[in-house]
Amino acid sequence: MASSASVGASARVDLDGNPIKPLTICMIGAGGFIGSHLCEKLMSETQHKVLALDVYNDKIKHLLEPDNLPWHGRITFHRLNIKHDSRLEGLIKMSDLTINLAAICTPADYNTRPLDTIYSNFIDALPVVKYCSENNKRLIHFSTCEVYGKTIGSFLPKDSPLRQDPAYYVLKEDESPCIFGSIEKQRWSYACAKQLIERLIYAEGAENGMEFTIVRPFNWIGPRMDFIPGVDGPSEGVPRVLACFSNNLLRGQPLKLVDGGQSQRTFVYIKDAIEAVTLMIENPARANGHIFNVGNPNNEVTVRQLAEMMIKVYSKVSGEQPPETPTIDVSSKEFYGEGYDDSDKRIPDMTTINRQLGWNPKTSLWDLLESTLTYQHRTYAEAIKKVIAKPVAS
Numbered sequence: 135m136a137s138s139a140s141v142g143a144s145a146r147v148d149l150d151g152n153p154i155k156p157l158t159i160c161m162i163g164a165g166g167f168i169g170s171h172l173c174e175k176l177m178s179e180t181q182h183k184v185l186a187l188d189v190y191n192d193k194i195k196h197l198l199e200p201d202n203l204p205w206h207g208r209i210t211f212h213r214l215n216i217k218h219d220s221r222l223e224g225l226i227k228m229s230d231l232t233i234n235l236a237a238i239c240t241p242a243d244y245n246t247r248p249l250d251t252i253y254s255n256f257i258d259a260l261p262v263v264k265y266c267s268e269n270n271k272r273l274i275h276f277s278t279c280e281v282y283g284k285t286i287g288s289f290l291p292k293d294s295p296l297r298q299d300p301a302y303y304v305l306k307e308d309e310s311p312c313i314f315g316s317i318e319k320q321r322w323s324y325a326c327a328k329q330l331i332e333r334l335i336y337a338e339g340a341e342n343g344m345e346f347t348i349v350r351p352f353n354w355i356g357p358r359m360d361f362i363p364g365v366d367g368p369s370e371g372v373p374r375v376l377a378c379f380s381n382n383l384l385r386g387q388p389l390k391l392v393d394g395g396q397s398q399r400t401f402v403y404i405k406d407a408i409e410a411v412t413l414m415i416e417n418p419a420r421a422n423g424h425i426f427n428v429g430n431p432n433n434e435v436t437v438r439q440l441a442e443m444m445i446k447v448y449s450k451v452s453g454e455q456p457p458e459t460p461t462i463d464v465s466s467k468e469f470y471g472e473g474y475d476d477s478d479k480r481i482p483d484m485t486t487i488n489r490q491l492g493w494n495p496k497t498s499l500w501d502l503l504e505s506t507l508t509y510q511h512r513t514y515a516e517a518i519k520k521v522i523a524k525p526v527a528s
């Protein structure tokens with residue numbers, strides 16, 4: 135099987151050996167964490183054109199300027215909010231493929247801004263699906279591993295041996311149920327909105343023949359994820375865990391473990407995950423009609439173990455001593471507020487993506503943290519020193 139990434143740009147072939155035709159891709163949410171890495175990959179390794187739509191472009195500025203970049207003319211930025219912009223349909227019509235990444239996707243928002251979360255993840259995605267269906271355009275939609283919610287095993291007694299049986303916790307696209315908490319646990323507003331848009335896309339495929347692929351990312355992490363509060367984001371903002379812990383490390387503060395850091399996650403390096411998305415883009419016959427878990431089942435840790443590893447790696451890359459009190463426990467109510475709840479464990483089943491696209495992640499958790507924290511230190515350490523030195527206005 136020929137790898138699409140291993141051959142030169144001029145002679146690139148898909149997984150079945152057919153030459154890859156250059157596509158025009160309408161990428162919505164291109165200015166975010168995943169979008170910025172996908173744009174980088176598409177510009178440096180392929181001949182595809184990208185219409186990059188977002189309200190911000192800070193994370194892709196290096197791809198847009200200056201004019202003499204080798205991919206000049208293949209990427210154009212369109213500053214627009216898909217909630218209310220009549221240009222959206224035209225841009226989808228001009229493209230061969232639409233990729234929708236736009237979303238509110240930070241857990242601190244799910245229980246505190248549930249309306250914005252539901253609108254962003256369901257209502258705002260509706261016109262994108264409609265325009266793709268009506269205009270016979272292919273759609274790659276970004277959903278989430280959160281649609282699985284909690285594992286079946288989490289409902290078994292604590293000492294049940296069945297908890298060790300993968301049948302009770304491995305998450306399979308075509309078999310696992312979606313298990314959310316009660317309505318007052320507003321954490322699940324995001325997962326529920328994502329689930330309904332998945333069902334709508336699936337139904338468009340079944341009833342109207344729309345060509346679609348749904349991606350369920352399992353904690354993709356790497357450089358440019360979210361923001362560092364008080365530097366390139368609001369001081370009171372709460373980003374996802376990688377940026378929360380990076381912020382604590384940069385400031386020499388203890389890392390906060392929500393409810394003791396007992397939840398488990400599998401983390402995958404963004405650059406590995408982007409390889410999977412590129413395969414989906416360039417192998418429509420293998421990707422259409424499928425839902426794909428994209429994660430790294432070998433990189434499982436509790437949040438406490440993640441914190442401990444990040445402390446060690448940061449000390450290595452920065453040359454600084456770890457904080458005297460490395461971690462502290464905080465309750466979820468104190469950290470996220472009322473209505474928070476959590477996924478207990480997230481191991482992706484890899485059968486579908488292995489079979490359809492032959493993809494496997496490569497990077498260990500230690501290695502991906504080393505490159506990511508090197509980036510965080512290089513990008514933010516000086517800025518943090520300045521913020522800390524600034525006298526607080528009285």
Ligand SMILES: NC(=O)c1ccc[n+]([C@@H]2O[C@H](COP(=O)([O-])OP(=O)(O)OC[C@H]3O[C@@H](n4cnc5c(N)ncnc54)[C@H](O)[C@@H]3O)[C@@H](O)[C@H]2O)c1
Pocket residue numbers: 162163164165166167168169187188189190214215216217234235236237238239254258276277278279280350351352353354355360
């Ligand atoms: N990073 C992960 O591990 C992860 C995990 C599961 C799911 N996802 C999903 O992947 C997608 C991308 O995630 P990300 O980590 O890059 O998030 P991100 O927040 O970095 O990127 C989302 C981008 O969408 C843009 N956007 C939001 N609403 C918009 C609107 N109305 N109009 C125009 N642009 C808008 C934002 O400005 C942002 O740049 C999301 O759908 C998210 O739910 C990501």
Ligand SMILES: O=c1ccn([C@@H]2O[C@H](COP(=O)(O)OP(=O)(O)O[C@H]3OC[C@@H](O)[C@H](O)[C@H]3O)[C@@H](O)[C@H]2O)c(=O)[nH]1
Pocket residue numbers: 239240241277278279280351352353373374375376378379390391392393395397399437476477
């Ligand atoms: O400072 C912190 C931040 C977070 N946490 C914990 O770390 C874990 C991971 O938190 P993240 O912020 O990365 O978010 P989650 O993994 O819960 O959800 C994410 O999963 C997939 C995507 O859809 C979203 O990007 C997001 O919802 C949670 O258990 C959270 O409670 C801490 O213990 N301390």
